[in-house]
Amino acid sequence: MSLPEKVTIIEVGPRDGLQNEDNFIDTETKKEFIKKLELAGIQEMEITSFVSPKWVPQMKDAVSIVNARPREVRAIALVPNRKGIEKLLETDCKDIAVFVGVSDSFNRKNINKSTRESMAELKPIIAELKADGFFIRACISTAFYCPYEGKVSTLDTLKLCHEFAKAGVDELSAADTIGMATPIESFLLFSKLKKELPTIQLTAHFHDTRKMALANIFAALQAGIDRFDTSAGGIGGCPFAPGASGNVATEDVVYMLGRMGIETGVDLDRLVDAIDVITPHLSRKIDSGFYRFSKGGHQP
């Protein structure tokens, strides 16, 4: 059994983790959270989103967050459309994420466009920004299952990934948006992606909704994947059921990888410091295994 020796953690907490929080979290707290994540050793991170403040008021401070971003790490802003890009271009940030759902229904519910329409809008944007030296990460939602359509065809997922690769993106992050993928499905999809797109940065994004996230990560490692999206505290990630987990927790992933001798460069104690900054402002409690233990449990 051969696993990578090093793994890159892409922290999505400040963006994916906070966007579903109804109460506005003040900008200084967000900046402090991001700063502490950087101090914990995070090298790549989604920090905010240039969405309409009408739809996601939590992200209305995107410009301020981007302007205060750490410069030593890759601090990525999500931009859903051309409007978002225009806003982003007011800043000097050149690391962005775009997203499209493989499933039409999911994409429509999210951004009121079909998958095709989204791609048609994004391709020229990607071309322009690449010409201008941007780093572009493409997030592939519903790469395995869709909450409206059920099973998503692997062929459709692969096709969309190829399309993004051809458009020139630097990174592909394939997401199990509703936490339904099994380790076998994880292994199969990522083995194919690794084989068909060997030169692009491939990232796996798992949700712990049904407790399979670490199993899926272990399977993806076996497929050669060495980049994982995670969220400090496991915050965010579209949980569909009350109390259900969303994003897999950064600390649980870092703990498991570290214990298997796989280097991430992330310091767990400092990661807990970062989570401590944000927890008082969240509507939900943190239920990651490691965070619970760090708060007084028995840890030999």
Add this chain to the structure above:
Amino acid sequence: MSLPEKVTIIEVGPRDGLQNEDNFIDTETKKEFIKKLELAGIQEMEITSFVSPKWVPQMKDAVSIVNARPREVRAIALVPNRKGIEKLLETDCKDIAVFVGVSDSFNRKNINKSTRESMAELKPIIAELKADGFFIRACISTAFYCPYEGKVSTLDTLKLCHEFAKAGVDELSAADTIGMATPIESFLLFSKLKKELPTIQLTAHFHDTRKMALANIFAALQAGIDRFDTSAGGIGGCPFAPGASGNVATEDVVYMLGRMGIETGVDLDRLVDAIDVITPHLSRKIDSGFYRFSKGGHQP
């Protein structure tokens, strides 16, 4: 990647799950719980423990539980020592579990004997009972880590397993008692056990304390293991931190295996019926992924 086609679930909820509940749960409720688990398709199950009612009052109704046990499935009673055996022999139950910790410190804390002393007591008992046609399951606690000693030597674990095998037990259940084993450790230990003890029934017992249980099960499957201890609702299992998970939840394991096309014979809806019987009597809430979803979440 080759995985078993079928898996046997050994349900430990009625024993391991309930023994740490401080409030006595009435005997009829326990019987109903066991009955519903049988109806869900469970074929092997730990139903009670013949421990001193002084130490574990929850199990004071062991004789009554054993006498009312389902006869179509393997209903196992845990017996920690000769005293327990004497009590058990008042019934007609011939399926038992014994347990020993690989770690001396753990074994002492649990039953006030060194591992050696436990083995010295158990070996003649095993010989007697085997001669009398008993089925004997040996539970190996702290097979990976000990809460007092830290890392447990794999050699010590293997040695104890060999000793039990030589003593004539039918089944070996190796447990990650504090939920610290990684998938790699799971794969390595169970690969060795499978190779060195190919004829004995080998079972893996994982705790979800650090969210690695399903990953460990996925790794053990790859090592050829097709028997897993699980607990309906994830109840029990020595959680050392408040709110921390203990035993991996039967429903999460059955869900993952089923979704990978691995047959368990367990019906998830009926399993939820069984959990519904016991939840009102528990001091903790159920936090398994599947159970949460079964209660109104979005499940495509």
